[in-house]
Amino acid sequence: MSQIKIPSENGNLLLTKSTKLVGIKKHVEGAELDAVESNVMPNLGGFEVVTLNPAEDVDEALDQVRAREDVAIGTHVYFAEGDNRPVIATGIIYCEMAEGVGKEERQVVLDAFALEILEDREDGTIVCKVTERSPNPLKVAAALTKLSMVQKAYPDLDVPLDQYFMEPRDGLLPNAWHLENTGRVSDVPNFPLKPxxxxxxxxxxxxxxxxxxxxxxxxxxxxxxxxxxxxxxxxxxxxxxxxxxxxxxxxxxxxxxxxxxxxxxxxxxxxxxxxxxxxxxxxxxxxxxxxxxxxxxxxxxxxxxxxxxxxxxxxxxxxxxxxxxxxxxxxxxxxxxxxxxxxxxxxxxxxxxxxxxxxxxxxxxxxxxxxxxxxxxxxxxxxxxxxxxxxxxxxxxxxxxxxxxxxxxxxxxxxxxxxxxxxxxxxxxxxxxxxxxxxxxxxxxxxxxxxxxxxxxxxxxxxxxxxxxxxxxxxxxxxxxxxxxxxxxxxxxxxxxxxxxxxxxxxxxxxIGTTQPTQPTAPTPPVVTVPTQPTRPPVNTTPTTPTAPTTPTAPATAPSTPPVSGTNLYRFSVQGIGTAGFGLQVSVNNEFALVLREVEELERKYRLPVIVHISTLNGRTAFRIMMGPFATQAEANTAKSKMVSMGAAEPWLRALSGV
Structure with a gap:
C-alpha cells in the first residue's frame, strides 16, 4: 500500500493511495471513456473520481488512461488516515519562503519543480500550480518542506464535505451482515436474517x-x-x-x-x-x-x-x-x-x-x-x-x-x-x-x-x-x-x-479523564466438577500465578525538572571573510541568542565551519546561517551529502558572491 506523508496546517497528514479510485480530467467534459469501469463522484477538485479496469494494477491502468488523447490529466486518489473520504490534490501549492530569501533565489526553487506562479501575495504567500513537467503535487510539497529556503509548502486538497464521515465503499460491504445486519444480504434474497x-x-x-x-x-x-x-x-x-x-x-x-x-x-x-x-x-x-x-x-x-x-x-x-x-x-x-x-x-x-x-x-x-x-x-x-x-x-x-x-x-x-x-x-x-x-x-x-x-x-x-x-x-x-x-x-x-x-x-x-469503568466486570472464576469418570477434560482450579516482575527501586527524591543540557555562555571570535566560494544555507533567524545556539549545535554535530550573513530586511536584522565557506561547488556538495546522511534537512547551495 503506497503511502505519503504531506505537510498541512494541522501537522503532517498521512495519505494512502487508493488501489481502485483515480481522478480524470477530460478534454471534452461529459465524454465517455471505455476504460472507466464505474463513476464514483462527478467532481472532486475538478476531477471525476472513477474506477478503471479492475483486472489491472491501478498504476498501470492510470498510465494507460493518461496516454489517451481524450484525457487531459489523470491523478491518483488518496485516503487520509482514519477516514474513508477520497482525497485529491488539485495541483495548487501554497508556499512561503524563509525570511531573507530573495526573488531570484525563490525562482530557482520554483523552477526546480517546474512550478508556475499564480499569485504573489503581500503576506509572503506564493500560490503556485504544477505544470506538465512537474512531479506529483503531493511529492512536490513534501520535497519543498525539506529545503531550508522554504518556510512552508501546503498542497491544496479537495475532499467531500457533504458529510463528516463517509462509510467504506468496498463492494462486498453489503455482504458483511456481521458488521451491520439489516435483515438480508444484498445478493441472497431467499435467506432472511434477524435485523x-x-x-x-x-x-x-x-x-x-x-x-x-x-x-x-x-x-x-x-x-x-x-x-x-x-x-x-x-x-x-x-x-x-x-x-x-x-x-x-x-x-x-x-x-x-x-x-x-x-x-x-x-x-x-x-x-x-x-x-x-x-x-x-x-x-x-x-x-x-x-x-x-x-x-x-x-x-x-x-x-x-x-x-x-x-x-x-x-x-x-x-x-x-x-x-x-x-x-x-x-x-x-x-x-x-x-x-x-x-x-x-x-x-x-x-x-x-x-x-x-x-x-x-x-x-x-x-x-x-x-x-x-x-x-x-x-x-x-x-x-x-x-x-x-x-x-x-x-x-x-x-x-x-x-x-x-x-x-x-x-x-x-x-x-x-x-x-x-x-x-x-x-x-x-x-x-x-x-x-x-x-x-x-x-x-x-x-x-x-x-x-x-x-x-x-x-x-x-x-x-x-x-x-x-x-x-x-x-x-x-x-x-x-x-x-x-x-x-x-x-x-x-x-x-x-x-x-x-x-x-x-x-x-x-x-x-472525563479516567479509564476506570463505572461498573467493572469481575473475572468469572471457573466452577469445577470432577466426576469419577469425567465426560469432559478436568479444569485446573489453581491456575499458576505468574512470577511478578521485579519492580526497580524508585529514587528517594525524583527531580522536579529534567536536567538542562547546553550552556548560556559562548566563546567565539568574529572574522570577516570574502564573498568568494559557496555556502550551504541552513536557516534565517532574527534573534541573536538563537543564532549563537544554532551555530554551536551545527559545529558540534557536523564538524563543519559555520558562517553568518547579517542583513536588514524591512527594518529588521536577519541572520542567515550557512555552512562554509567552501572553495568549490564540489566541496559544498560533499558537505551537503554528509549533513543529509546525518538527518539534516537538505541545505540550500548558494554562491557567496550573491549575498
Whole structure:
C-alpha cells in the first residue's frame, strides 16, 4: 500500500493511495471513456473520481488512461488516515519562503519543480500550480518542506464535505451482515436474517467519525497468511515466523490458509474494493506457526510485547487435557496481558472452540483472556460453539448465514463440494479473493477488531479495562433464563458483543479523564466438577500465578525538572571573510541568542565551519546561517551529502558572491 506523508496546517497528514479510485480530467467534459469501469463522484477538485479496469494494477491502468488523447490529466486518489473520504490534490501549492530569501533565489526553487506562479501575495504567500513537467503535487510539497529556503509548502486538497464521515465503499460491504445486519444480504434474497443480529461495528464507526487508528496493531497468530491479498497488502508490521524466529512469512498451500480470512475479519483495509474488517485502519502483525512448544509460545508472545502489539487474536487452542497449557504457556500469555503496551497490557483474545462441548478451549479460559464464542445471523447460539465458564462474549459468525472473508490465493476451498460451492455456500461467485467463513475462528478476530476500535477511541485503557468494557456493554441475547444473577451465561458469556456501546463507553471514560469503568466486570472464576469418570477434560482450579516482575527501586527524591543540557555562555571570535566560494544555507533567524545556539549545535554535530550573513530586511536584522565557506561547488556538495546522511534537512547551495 503506497503511502505519503504531506505537510498541512494541522501537522503532517498521512495519505494512502487508493488501489481502485483515480481522478480524470477530460478534454471534452461529459465524454465517455471505455476504460472507466464505474463513476464514483462527478467532481472532486475538478476531477471525476472513477474506477478503471479492475483486472489491472491501478498504476498501470492510470498510465494507460493518461496516454489517451481524450484525457487531459489523470491523478491518483488518496485516503487520509482514519477516514474513508477520497482525497485529491488539485495541483495548487501554497508556499512561503524563509525570511531573507530573495526573488531570484525563490525562482530557482520554483523552477526546480517546474512550478508556475499564480499569485504573489503581500503576506509572503506564493500560490503556485504544477505544470506538465512537474512531479506529483503531493511529492512536490513534501520535497519543498525539506529545503531550508522554504518556510512552508501546503498542497491544496479537495475532499467531500457533504458529510463528516463517509462509510467504506468496498463492494462486498453489503455482504458483511456481521458488521451491520439489516435483515438480508444484498445478493441472497431467499435467506432472511434477524435485523440487528450483528456486532454494531458500522454504528461504532459512525460514532467515532472514523474507522479507527493506524496506531493500533492487531497481532494474528495463525498459519497461512497471504500478505499480498488486496485487503491485507501494505498493512504488515513486525512479522514473525515462529519456528525460525525470522521475519519470513511462508506462502503456499503447504503452509495453511486459515490466517488470511482471520486477519481480514479483524483488519481488512477500506480501500474502495473487496471487504472491510472491523478495524480497517489498524495494522497487522502476522505471526506464522501454531505450536504447543513452551519455548515457541514464549517466543510468540514476547515478540508481540516487544514489537508493540495492542491486540492479539488467536483462533486456535485445545480441549485435550493431555495438551492443556502448562505454567510456562500461561506465564507467557499473562506476561503479554500485564506487560505489553508499556505496562497497560496487550488485549489477548482466544476462540472458545468449535467442538460443541460444555467446556471451552483451555487457552480461552486463562484469567484475563477474552474467550469468544459464536452467535448466528438470527442472534442465537451457534450449536458448534463451545460453552462453559470463562467465556467472555459471543460474536456473529455462521450457523445461520456465513460471513464473507478473504481467502489466500492458494486456498483450494472445500474439495468435497461441487466446484461452484467450494468457496461460497450458495454457489454465487463473489470473486477470486474471498470465501464464506465462520466458526469461532471468525468470531474471535471480529472481537479483536472491536477491541482495536475501543483502543482507538481510548488508548489509555488497560487490557483488563478493555475486557471489562467489552463484557459490560454486550447485548443479552437468547433467553432470560440463560443468564444468572450476575448477567452471565455459560452459553453467551456476558452477551453478544456491541462495538457501538463499547466505543461509547471508551469515549466517555476518555472525556472525563479516567479509564476506570463505572461498573467493572469481575473475572468469572471457573466452577469445577470432577466426576469419577469425567465426560469432559478436568479444569485446573489453581491456575499458576505468574512470577511478578521485579519492580526497580524508585529514587528517594525524583527531580522536579529534567536536567538542562547546553550552556548560556559562548566563546567565539568574529572574522570577516570574502564573498568568494559557496555556502550551504541552513536557516534565517532574527534573534541573536538563537543564532549563537544554532551555530554551536551545527559545529558540534557536523564538524563543519559555520558562517553568518547579517542583513536588514524591512527594518529588521536577519541572520542567515550557512555552512562554509567552501572553495568549490564540489566541496559544498560533499558537505551537503554528509549533513543529509546525518538527518539534516537538505541545505540550500548558494554562491557567496550573491549575498
Amino acid at each position: 440487528g443480529a450483528d456486532a454494531k461495528v458500522r454504528a461504532a464507526w459512525r460514532r467515532m467519525g472514523n474507522l479507527g487508528s493506524s496506531n493500533v496493531v492487531v497481532a494474528v497468530i495463525d498459519n497461512g497468511f497471504d500478505l499480498n491479498h488486496p485487503d491485507l497488502r501494505g498493512k504488515v508490521v513486525a512479522p514473525l515466523n515462529i519456528a525460525s524466529g525470522g521475519n519470513d512469512i511462508p506462502a503456499g498451500s503447504g503452509h495453511g490458509d486459515h490466517a488470511t480470512p482471520c486477519a481480514s475479519v479483524a483488519v481488512a483495509s477500506a480501500n474502495g474494493s473487496g471487504l472491510v474488517g472491523a478495524a480497517p485502519m489498524a495494522r497487522l502483525m502476522p505471526l506464522h506457526g501454531l505450536t504447543y512448544s513452551k519455548f515457541l509460545t514464549e517466543r510468540m508472545f514476547t515478540h508481540c510485547i516487544r514489537n508493540g502489539a495492542d491486540v492479539i487474536s488467536c483462533s486456535w487452542g485445545t480441549i485435550d487435557p493431555r495438551y492443556r497449557p502448562g505454567s510456562e504457556h500461561e506465564r507467557a500469555i499473562r506476561q503479554a496481558l500485564t506487560s505489553g503496551r508499556n505496562g497497560k497490557g496487550c488485549v489477548v483474545v482466544f476462540a472458545s472452540g468449535n467442538e460443541g462441548r460444555e467446556y471451552i478451549n483451555y487457552y480461552a479460559a486463562i484469567p484475563g483472556v477474552i474467550g469468544v464464542g459464536a452467535s448466528t445471523s438470527s442472534d442465537t447460539h451457534a450449536s458448534y460453539s463451545n460453552r462453559g465458564q470463562g467465556l467472555s462474549v459471543v460474536a456473529p459468525s455462521d450457523g445461520g448465514w456465513p460471513i464473507i472473508a478473504a481467502r489466500a490465493s492458494w486456498d483450494q476451498g472445500n474439495p468435497g463440494m461441487p466446484v461452484n460451492k467450494r468457496y461460497y455456500v450458495d454457489g454465487v461467485d463473489r470473486g477470486p479473493f474471498y470465501k464464506h467463513f465462520g466458526g469461532t475462528s471468525s468470531a474471535t478476530p471480529l472481537v479483536a477488531g472491536v477491541c482495536a476500535l475501543i483502543l482507538s477511541a481510548n488508548p489509555d485503557l488497560t487490557s483488563a479495562q478493555v475486557k471489562s468494557i467489552l463484557e459490560s456493554t454486550a447485548d443479552k441475547i437468547g433467553n432470560a433464563w440463560d443468564y444468572d444473577s450476575r448477567g452471565y451465561s455459560t452459553k453467551y458469556g456476558f452477551g453478544r458483543v456491541n462495538a457501538d456501546r463499547a466505543v461509547a463507553e471508551a469515549l466517555r471514560l476518555r472525556s
